[in-house]
Structures are given as C-alpha cells and as structure tokens.
Amino acid sequence: MNTKKNLIVGNWKMNKTIPEAVTFLKDLKYSIVNINTNELEIVVCPTFTALYSVNKEIRNSNIKLGAQNVYFAKNGAFTGEISAEMLKDVGCSYVIIGHSERRQYFKETNKNIGRKIKAVLELNLIPIICIGETEKENASNIAFDIIKKQILDSLKELKLSKDMASSIVLAYEPVWAIGTGKIATAEQIQKMHYFIRKICTQMSNLKDINIKIIYGGSVNSNNVVDFINKPDVDGILVGSASLEISSFLNIINKCTK
Secondary structure (H helix, E strand, C coil), X not given: CCCCCEEEEEECCCCCCHHHHHHHHHHHHHHCCCCCCCCEEEEEECCHHHHHHHHHHHCCCCEEEEECCCECCCCCXXXXXXXXXXXXXXXXXXXXXXXXXXXXXXXXXXXXXXXXXXXXXXXXXXXXXXXXXXXXXXHCCCHHHHHHHHHHHHHCCCCCCXXXXXXXXXXXXXXXXXXXXXCCCHHHHHHHHHHHHXXXXXXXXXXXXXXXXXEXXXXXXXXXXXXXXXXXXXXXXXXHHHCCHHHHHHHHXXXXX
16 A cells, blocks of 8 residues: 555546536546545646536535646736636636646746746645656657756746645656657656656755655556556646546546555
C-alpha cells in the first residue's frame, strides 16, 4: 500500500456537454464512496460551461472541482476570459495553468503563466502548473534545461516558502507523450520528478520542500501503477482515459492498492 496521498486529476479538455458531465459524476461519486481520502484526492476538470452543474452534483462527495484555465486579471474588458474569483465562486478548488495545449495553440508564455499562478494563489485556489518539453527538445538533450526555465520563469515573482509550496502542484507532461501513444518510462519520469523537486528545493532555500509533483502523458490503467509507485511521483493528470467512467475508475482503484 502506498503511504503517500496521491492526487488524481481528470482533465476533460473540450469534451462533454452539461448532461454528459452530470451523468458521469453521478456514476463516479457513488462508485468511489468508500475511497480513503487520506490516501487519495480526486479532482475533475470539466469545461467552463459545466462547472456550476458539476459542482452541485459533487457537493458533499469526496471529489474536488477544478478548472482548465484562468485569466490573471481580477475583472475588466477581457472578452471571453474568466477570473480566479469567478472560479472560486462556482466552487473550484484547483485550476490547471499552462497546459501544453495552451502553450502551443494559444501562445501562453511563462510570464503570463506566472501571473495566473499569482492570481490563483491570492484566492487560496491550488494551481496545477503544467511543464514539459517537446519531442525536439527531448531529442536534443535539453529537456532538463527547458523544465528548469519553465519553473524558474513561472515562479520567479513568488517567494516559494514552505507554506506556499504545499499549495502548489507541478504537473510534468512531456509534450511528446500527450495523446501520441508514446509513453515515457517510469524511470524517465522518476528522474525528471526528482530533478523538479531539487529545483524547487533550491528556490525555497529549504532542505526539504513539500510540493506535489504529478505526471501526465498517455496515462492509463495499464501503466499507472508503474508511475504512481515511484518515490517522487505524487499523482497523475489524466486526459482521454478520464473521459470514460470504466477507465477512470480502473485508474483510481489501482492508485489505492
């Protein structure tokens, strides 16, 4: 039995209507009613349109609500954006920030990601900060340099104290392993997670830092146990495998054994 409390996050991306999301959560919450929340925390991140309805459905359950994105301003003339205050108001506890798809398709920079992190922390929401290298960067043997830069640039405006570190989640998602069918080995993942923890420890000037580092990238029920059992892997960020109730439940169940 794994003694650490693993974090399991389902990122639904641009999938599921409101009725589909509510039906999914009805099934999920009753299927995991006996899950030991001292061992596992489960988060679902639906689309913005489904947040309110999903929050009503999971209220008083052992499932937490997360959003897939946020804007750094508190309010204003920013058509199409949503603030941290709005996300908190609708019931969110977590916010995904800087996902590789946001970086790739919407040209998000480390600087803007840092501003989003600050806005989320100010309202006591937990940012899930995504970092990861491309296939070209990995092949060029600069993956560690890329990850270090993403962490330092995103967090440089913050003083990474012990208390703050416990309110942050870093999600390592190698871009080349997201939806490609290519899967990093458990050893590669552990090596990178150890490196990430080391960088955060150096930033905080502490001997040890309690920061959650989770892994995402073609995670499924067949490989999740290999990943989750590594000492520096504190959970997983699941994409397509979180869209089907059976596959997501299989992953959850395997993370509790």
